[in-house]
Amino acid sequence: MKIKSLLTSLLAGTAAVLIPLAAIAEEAAKVAAPPANPAPILNTGDTAWMLVSAALVLLMTPGLALFYGGMVRSKNVLSTMMHSFVVMGIVGIQFVVVGYSLSFSPGNDFIGGLSKMMLNGITPDTLFQYVATSANAIPEYVFVMFQMMFAIITIGLVSGAIAERMKFSAWCLFAILWTSLVYDPIAHWVWGGGWLMQMEKYMGLPNALDFAGGTVVHLSSGISALALILFLGKRHGFPHERMAPHSLPLTLLGVGLLWFGWYGFNAGSAVGSNGLAALAFTTTTVAPAAAGLSWMFAEWIHSGKPSALGFGSGVVAGLVGITPAAGFVTPGWGIVIGLAVGIVCYCAILVKAKLKYDDSLDAFGVHGVGGTFGAIATGVFATVGATGLIMGNVKQLLTQLVAVGASATYAFVVTCILAFILDKTIGLRVEKEDEIVGLDQTQHSESGYNLF
């Protein structure tokens, strides 16, 4: 009861602060006249920040490898970490060869063209202007690298669902096909000039808001994870066999690296070293803080103990939830989103445990559910540089629902097709005996821990 009343007063306080702020933002939006588009000038501050951000986002993938690696049994630690590491290799090449072009070069409203294959036409002097009305620009190579890191982590997230049973060769093929056919088109829709950026033309609605990839990264990977496990099936022995995490310290270290890297992911998505980045940095701090606590308290009340894995999972859920909203909401609403997404994702994993489907490391439960929640919450709570439901803009919420529905359906259907084809050709799963022995030994001829 005490916690409940504390939350209520916290919510009331937040609302009291936010409502006048929202009014000021609306005033400012009315006054600004559309300026002429200036020619791009390299901004060294922005460039420096974006170089650092790209490196921070890359660091999330080893962080994810630790996060997932700690949660599996010790016989599968290397195979699980390799699912993340190997996509740094695969997508690290794919994105330069075709990925960037399919996502960000001019094409049609569905997918980009092939004019920037092998980064054709880009030189160290090519500048990229993120905001057309501002002269500030960064080298296009920096933008390419920043975006590549997003493509890498996204397919990495999917691997959480398939741990401990998927054939390594099938995973590698799936990674390259999925990134080209699912990630790149959705990135084009939301960020590369595709149809979700032309909602006025298509449906008379405002454009979809996705600050740092709630839909493109988390929703698409979470839904695809769910689709993939429908074809892959449960782990042998699930759910009656003990499949407890073998090293939660690794997992918590992973959470720490993910959070650290996420500052590049979210604050870097301002594509500039500016106040917007500072806002995103702030929301990226308060939302996971709130979500870690809300998951922890939910678990404490519901099952009796505040678990370390629970707090860590809550932090990741909070990071996922704030991702689409990071630069569009005030810190107060960031806390609200964090508190809510922690509880929503905790409920999602409880439902999963009841339904007994084997999303081994909760890629869907955290990223699918958290990503969906965040995308919708953005349409509700957007108050900075955009307006959501709480400022009376119902249309934004509709756009968000369209973006979520379309991305989820597309990712689900294409993943099902890919999984079906791979299953019928090379096979998705390892042999039952190999699975029992462990994937480290049978897929990689190594073991994670050698005592002698």
Next chain:
Amino acid sequence: MKMIEAIIKPFKLDEVKEALNEIGIMGITVSEVKGFGRQKGHTELYRGAEYVVDFIPKVKLEIAVPDEMVSKVIETIENAAKTGRIGDGKIFVLPLEGVMRIRTGEKGDEAL
């Protein structure tokens, strides 16, 4: 000669070792083991998945002693390892056929 095997609570290891040192025991072999007795296991909960842990971590000591030391050693371990609560462990005494010190080739009580 006898082989004494004692299963004790892990946090009692230091006290037992000190006590055995004091009565002149020169060598102990220690291993981390898991098992169950009357002390029940516990449950662990990971993201809603509940697992019952039947096997509890314990420490096993193996001490080879001359016959006249057996009762002294048992008494010492008992005193040092006892908490009075369930799960304190057990002490087993086994016959020991022979001993040899590899470095010198000494055999029997001399090798202990």
